[in-house]
Amino acid sequence: DSGVTQTPKHLITATGQRVTLRCSPRSGDLSVYWYQQSLDQGLQFLIQYYNGEERAKGNILERFSAQQFPDLHSELNLSSLELGDSALYFCASSVEGRGADTQYFGPGTRLTVL
Amino acid sequence: AQSVAQPEDQVNVAEGNPLTVKCTYSVSGNPYLFWYVQYPNRGLQFLLKYITGDNLVKGSYGFEAEFNKSQTSFHLKKPSALVSDSALYFCAVSLYGGSQGNLIFGKGTKLSVKP
Numbered sequence: 452d453s454g455v456t457q458t459p460k461h462l463i464t465a466t467g468q469r470v471t472l473r474c475s476p477r478s479g480d481l482s483v484y485w486y487q488q489s490l491d492q493g494l495q496f497l498i499q500y501y502n503g504e505e506r507a508k509g510n511i512l513e514r515f516s517a518q519q520f521p522d523l524h525s526e527l528n529l530s531s532l533e534l535g536d537s538a539l540y541f542c543a544s545s546v547e548g549r550g551a552d553t554q555y556f557g558p559g560t561r562l563t564v565l
Numbered sequence: 566a567q568s569v570a571q572p573e574d575q576v577n578v579a580e581g582n583p584l585t586v587k588c589t590y591s592v593s594g595n596p597y598l599f600w601y602v603q604y605p606n607r608g609l610q611f612l613l614k615y616i617t618g619d620n621l622v623k624g625s626y627g628f629e630a631e632f633n634k635s636q637t638s639f640h641l642k643k644p645s646a647l648v649s650d651s652a653l654y655f656c657a658v659s660l661y662g663g664s665q666g667n668l669i670f671g672k673g674t675k676l677s678v679k680p
Contacts, residue, residue, distance in 0.1 A: 507665035
């Protein structure tokens with residue numbers, strides 16, 4: 452158990468809908484990352500937050516947004532969902548959010564868009 | 566652009582034999598290098614990382630990796646494979662000295678250890 456929690460575990464929804472994925476980092480970690488894992492794209496970095504502020508942005512679609520709250524939990528919002536958004540979404544956390552940090556991953560949320 | 570290559574989609578090893586999972590990287594600058602393992606329907610588990618210093622890094626579950634700057638490689642090794650090592654292995658890189666910590670992952674290598 453990494454100490455990173457993600458909810459829900461599974462999510463099934465329809466095209467055009469909006470969903471919210473939630474992540475709680477390990478105790479003491481200030482930085483949260485979101486990654487998407489799909490068969491065709493592999494593991495891709497979406498976005499990073501550090502202590503409530505956006506720190507880095509990767510291949511995140513404009514339909515997707517995220518935030519980190521004062522209690523350091525984070526939410527990833529996916530809107531106008533398309534079939535191609537079906538994937539496993541991972542949250543990870545680290546202490547300072549720097550390159551040398553070890554990132555600890557949550558169990559993931561499996562999103563299925565029908 | 567930074568990239569990580571894992572040239573083998575799958576590696577097959579007999580239990581008790583040594584295993585190697587290959588990784589090469591391309592970055593503009595000094596890298597931090599990581600190995601993660603993913604079991605079916607599970608998240609990624611951290612195995613080991615290279616930051617600086619000794620090129621041979623020891624990690625969890627008896628795994629080790631050797632950083633080779635001239636060959637830009639960071640191959641994962643284990644002297645004696647176990648059936649329970651069968652999983653998907655990912656190599657990843659982040660940039661030295663940056664304030665951002667996002668990881669660039671390879672495509673993954675499926676390790677199959679047969680009894």
